[in-house]
Amino acid sequence: MKKLIILIFAVVLIYSCEEIISVPDISEDFIVLIAPADDTVLEDTNVTFSWEEIEFADQYQIQVAQPNFANANQVVLDTILGDSVQSFRSFSTVLPPNMYQWRVRGLNDNFQTDYTTQSFKVDTLQSDIDISDQVVTTIAPVNNAEITAGTISFNWEALTNATMYQLQIAYPDFQAPIQIVRDTLITTPLYTTTLESNDYQWRVKAINMSSETAYTTQSLSVIDDMMDxxxxxxxxxxxxxxxxxxxxxxxxxxxxxxxxxxxxxxxxxxxxxxxxxxxxxxxxxxxxxxxxxxxxxxxxxxxxxxxxxxxxxxxxxx
Missing domain, CATH: 2.60.40.10 (Immunoglobulins)
Incomplete structure (x- = not known):
């Protein structure tokens, strides 16, 4: 009887070892990421991640970090996907505009691959947004300001969805200009220049690919000497x-x-x-x-x- 028990135990042990050995080692396999491609820029917040299947992987772990895994402000996604009969795996989610890295690894009962990592950016098209009804708010110089001749900084509040600004300065005004002394396109809400003593008007508008605002206009006087x-x-x-x-x-x-x-x-x-x-x-x-x-x-x-x-x-x- 004792010999029979030993024999049964040996058979079970051999069978269990065979089961363990039969789980393929996938640790040296490499996950091929399909999309989003590395360093791509996406214009839609609906993002679909896809990658090629590796043989003998039962599950896939996908993670997404913002802006990257080395300096992650946030891991925005960390999930494990189960079996599928597809020849590739995929996962869809919504991500706001930002910089991201994503990575995937394969898993089975006993082994796992290394992560494969790629970067991408979500940057929705600003040109699709109509800004024609918006107003550029000027900051300085204030309307009817008196400023000493020399370097003068013009600045205004940045307008969401604007890609550039057009600034013009007229002498003495835009109704009956003797001279347009400045007419420039810039990408920041700040412009610095020098002006001689005179009366002027300055105006600025915001622009993107499909629309632009009306001009916001202000007056100023540049004088030679101002009390200190x-x-x-x-x-x-x-x-x-x-x-x-x-x-x-x-x-x-x-x-x-x-x-x-x-x-x-x-x-x-x-x-x-x-x-x-x-x-x-x-x-x-x-x-x-x-x-x-x-x-x-x-x-x-x-x-x-x-x-x-x-x-x-x-x-x-x-």
């Missing part, structure tokens, strides 16, 4: 330095400076030196709602190219 604000000081009128009050609504006021186009106010909470408020105004006063505490407040005058030093005082809200 850095040599001037804003004189605070009220409240007096070290003022204490139980009122939470406090009006801060100061003397205006002729060449200033705005005033910048910074209020600091002295308990932790954090900024309680930073704001710009075109008037010479501002009403602030405080909470109890001790504050410093500072004001300076600014124009497009210069500013005064800050004038600073303290105030306590009881």
């Amino acid at each position: 604000l850095s040599d001037q000081t804003v004189e605070i009128i009220a409240p007096e330095d070290g003022f204490e009050t139980s009122e939470t609504m406090v009006n801060l006021s100061w003397q205006g400076i002729e060449e200033a186009t705005l005033y910048r106010i910074i209020i600091t909470d002295l308990s932790d030196n954090s900024v309680f408020l930073e704001q710009t105004v075109t008037t010479t006063d501002i009403t602030i709602e405080f909470v109890s505490g001790m504050y410093s407040w500072a004001v300076r005058a600014e124009n497009d190219t210069q500013n005064t030093p800050y004038t600073e005082q303290t105030i306590t809200i009881l």
Whole structure:
């Protein structure tokens, strides 16, 4: 009886070993990726990944990282696909515009291949988006600004789906131009040039492959000499330095400076030196709602190219 048990155990063991040995080793096989091809640019967010089948692989693991696996901000996909009778494997998903790497490896019960990796980019066509109803918002120079002759920076807010901008500068204006002094296409929302003293208008529009916005137009005057604000000081009128009050609504006021186009106010909470408020105004006063505490407040005058030093005082809200 004992010999029979040993014989049965040996048969089972041999059969089990044969089963293990019969699982083919695929570790030296190589996954051939079909699509997306390496370094391709896709214009659609619907992405289908496909690769060639390798013999004796029962499953495939696919991973997608953004922007790549070496410096992954995010692994956006990690899944294992089961058996299929197809001669290749595929998987579809939706990915937003960005840089990506994807990789696949084959698996069976005992072995796995190395990953095969490729890169691609999703970049939806901007030219298909109509921007004709959008407006370019200018930042500087502000409308009717007076600027000292010399280097002047024109800038505006970038417009989504624009691929370039056309900027023009006319003397004295576009209604009756004596000269178009600048007419240029640029890809960034910033243009720097030099202008002589004169009255001008400048305008900018956004463009892509299929549409463009209307021009946004502003006026400016370039003068030979502007008073140097850095040599001037804003004189605070009220409240007096070290003022204490139980009122939470406090009006801060100061003397205006002729060449200033705005005033910048910074209020600091002295308990932790954090900024309680930073704001710009075109008037010479501002009403602030405080909470109890001790504050410093500072004001300076600014124009497009210069500013005064800050004038600073303290105030306590009881």
